[in-house]
Amino acid sequence: MSKECAFCGKKPQVGNLVSHSNIKTKRRFNPNLQRVRHQDADGTVRTLDVCTRCLRSGVVRKPVVRTNG
Known part of the structure; x- marks a missing residue:
């Protein structure tokens, strides 16, 4: 799963x-990504992050x- 938003590029x-004790170590702030189904303008359905x-x-x-039914 890529760590980038498909629309805004976050x-x-x-x-x-x-x-x-104020010791600093590096960390990552990951974006809150969800895998959803998206329908394009032409009607195709894709799964995007x-x-x-x-x-x-x-x-x-x-x-x-x-x-x-």
């Missing part, structure tokens, strides 16, 4: 983990789920 950032901000803002268009 990637992991690097920062410091600071302990109680998308950050939660793009999901919430409505950038992702989910396909219609049809049931038999």
Whole structure:
């Protein structure tokens, strides 16, 4: 699973983990990515890794789920 949003390109950032004694070690801030199904403008459905901000803002268009009955 790639650590990059398919729409906005959000990637992991690097920062410091600071302990109680103020010792600093490197750490990564990973984006909150979810694997969702997205329907393109031409109707094709793909599974993409998308950050939660793009999901919430409505950038992702989910396909219609049809049931038999």
